Amino acid sequence: MANTGCTWTASSNVGWITISSGSSGSGNGSVGYTVAANTATSSRTGTMTIAGQSFTVTQDATAPICTSNTITPTSNNVASSGGSGSVSVMANTGCTWTASSNIGWITITSGSSGSGNGSVGYTVAANTATSSRTGTMTIAGQSFTVTQAAATPTCTSYTISPTSNNFTSNGGAGSVSVTANTGCAWTASSSQSWIVVTSGSSGSGNGTVAYNVAQNTSTSSRTGTITIAGQTFTVTQAAATPTCTGYTITPTSNNLASNGGAGSVSVTANTGCTWTASSSQGWIVVTSGSSGSGNGTVAYNVAQNTSTSSRTGTITIAGQTFTVTQAAATPTCTGYTITPTSNNLASNGGAGSVSVTANTGCTWTASSSQGWIVVTSGSSGSGNGTVAY
Numbered sequence: 001m002a003n004t005g006c007t008w009t010a011s012s013n014v015g016w017i018t019i020s021s022g023s024s025g026s027g028n029g030s031v032g033y034t035v036a037a038n039t040a041t042s043s044r045t046g047t048m049t050i051a052g053q054s055f056t057v058t059q060d061a062t063a064p065i066c067t068s069n070t071i072t073p074t075s076n077n078v079a080s081s082g083g084s085g086s087v088s089v090m091a092n093t094g095c096t097w098t099a100s101s102n103i104g105w106i107t108i109t110s111g112s113s114g115s116g117n118g119s120v121g122y123t124v125a126a127n128t129a130t131s132s133r134t135g136t137m138t139i140a141g142q143s144f145t146v147t148q149a150a151a152t153p154t155c156t157s158y159t160i161s162p163t164s165n166n167f168t169s170n171g172g173a174g175s176v177s178v179t180a181n182t183g184c185a186w187t188a189s190s191s192q193s194w195i196v197v198t199s200g201s202s203g204s205g206n207g208t209v210a211y212n213v214a215q216n217t218s219t220s221s222r223t224g225t226i227t228i229a230g231q232t233f234t235v236t237q238a239a240a241t242p243t244c245t246g247y248t249i250t251p252t253s254n255n256l257a258s259n260g261g262a263g264s265v266s267v268t269a270n271t272g273c274t275w276t277a278s279s280s281q282g283w284i285v286v287t288s289g290s291s292g293s294g295n296g297t298v299a300y301n302v303a304q305n306t307s308t309s310s311r312t313g314t315i316t317i318a319g320q321t322f323t324v325t326q327a328a329a330t331p332t333c334t335g336y337t338i339t340p341t342s343n344n345l346a347s348n349g350g351a352g353s354v355s356v357t358a359n360t361g362c363t364w365t366a367s368s369s370q371g372w373i374v375v376t377s378g379s380s381g382s383g384n385g386t387v388a389y
Contacts, residue, residue: 014046066095069140103135130182155184158229192224219271244273247318281313331361
């Protein structure tokens with residue numbers, strides 16, 4: 001509005017406002033203008049000067065396009081001890097976004113929401129499990145993945161069950177259970193060739209070891225071990241049943257003087273085969289080795305023989321006969337007597353006899369000093385006897 005005859009002009013002070021009509025006039029008039037589209041995501045203000053007065057135009061921002069949010073990086077690998085990190089968010093100005101953790105062990109410490117470009121801070125708790133784990137955060141509609149390593153296992157508490165086994169001589173198979181923390185490796189090895197690990201020679205965590213025990217053909221029992229996860233598993237195997245039919249003794253006899261003495265006999269027998277030794281006579285005494293197993297020795301004493309006759313006795317050893325022959329005692333030959341000591345005969349002659357008394361073993365002879373006396377029998381003898389003439 002202007003007085004009649006008063007001239008005026010209209011001009012835009014910004015490029016995006018254009019005077020479309022009435023750029024000048026006189027008296028009352030009207031000014032037309034156009035406003036260009038605002039492609040920015042911020043509102044803007046411009047002015048026109050009309051008839052010396054300021055006309056203000058305020059234009060809203062263009063609604064932002066919020067479909068191209070991105071994050072950098074999109075994942076992170078974290079040690080078992082945990083840690084912290086950050087994620088950059090790229091979003092158009094005016095585009096709002098949020099950040100949330102999908103797992104309890106990932107915590108958002110900053111940037112749980114924002115607009116336009118921004119940053120999200122987070123922490124990862126320590127992983128005490130012996131398995132790795134994966135979790136995610138959703139940031140500005142995008143998925144951010146955290147992969148965390150497993151805790152280093154504590155590998156000091158290996159146990160096995162059972163810790164031993166007994167087998168008969170014909171052998172067999174068995175197994176041992178291993179208890180170990182997840183991730184803890186172990187091995188199994190035999191100390192003896194007759195014990196063979198058939199499965200489970202190595203493993204990790206809990207497991208099972210299988211083994212075979214070969215037949216024991218020896219007549220001695222035996223013991224071997226398997227070392228499993230650092231622990232000792234003991235196998236005890238019985239001896240084979242011995243064949244006990246081949247007993248022998250050396251020597252098989254002995255000759256001793258009348259004054260007696262000591263001796264010994266060697267016994268040869270298979271391992272595990274038992275035997276005994278016993279005397280058949282009181283004058284033969286077993287002094288050691290009255291019983292035994294396998295190879296051994298029997299000792300014995302023979303008493304003095306006071307008789308003037310030799311004697312024989314035996315010791316039965318491991319079913320075999322050992323013979324002792326002992327010489328007679330040497331006789332005392334000083335007490336010879338004869339009965340009668342004389343005889344009177346008629347002139348026509350005749351026959352007679354004389355009894356001789358002598359210790360056993362004592363020899364003697366009979367001889368005539370005259371041709372008309374003839375010894376007809378008993379011209380020699382030993383011990384008691386008779387002489388005929």
